[in-house]
Amino acid sequence: MKKILSVVALLALVSLGALAQDKSGEGWNALGMVRNARYVYVTSYDGPQFSTNLLPEDRTAIAAVQNAIHDAGYVVVYQPWQADMVLAVQARPSSDLLAVYDGTRYGVGTYLWRAEAKNGLSGSNPQLMRQLESALERVGAKS
Numbered sequence: 204m205k206k207i208l209s210v211v212a213l214l215a216l217v218s219l220g221a222l223a224q225d226k227s228g229e230g231w232n233a234l235g236m237v238r239n240a241r242y243v244y245v246t247s248y249d250g251p252q253f254s255t256n257l258l259p260e261d262r263t264a265i266a267a268v269q270n271a272i273h274d275a276g277y278v279v280v281y282q283p284w285q286a287d288m289v290l291a292v293q294a295r296p297s298s299d300l301l302a303v304y305d306g307t308r309y310g311v312g313t314y315l316w317r318a319e320a321k322n323g324l325s326g327s328n329p330q331l332m333r334q335l336e337s338a339l340e341r342v343g344a345k346s
Contacts, residue, residue: 233315244286260294264324299323301331
């Protein structure tokens with residue numbers, strides 16, 4: 204029985220690897236699912252922007268990301284069900300985190316892209332937002 208399960212697991216891994224490869228051989232990029240997003244909801248892993256339980260650092264990070272999203276030409280929405288793309292942030296002294304979710308699967312799906320950096324969500328043009336914009340541009344260039 205263990206041998207059969209091992210063979211099945213190996214075949215599943217090989218199949219997933221084959222599915223993950225695109226025609227150019229560069230691999231499948233999950234951000235392609237949101238490359239045409241227009242409406243973006245920004246939240247924290249600890250709750251929405253106006254939650255009373257939210258840390259001030261997360262509230263500041265949400266505002267910085269919303270401003271950067273607006274400046275990049277997206278429409279900021281204030282309900283997750285209105286969004287094509289959901290950005291989740293977390294600002295901590297050790298490292299800041301930015302993750303992208305498909306708006307239609309937020310809450311039930313896994314993130315499509317994620318990055319973290321020390322002080323990555325601070326300032327008027329956060330470093331993590333620049334990384335996301337770069338990743339979205341690379342996806343757009345492939346299509």
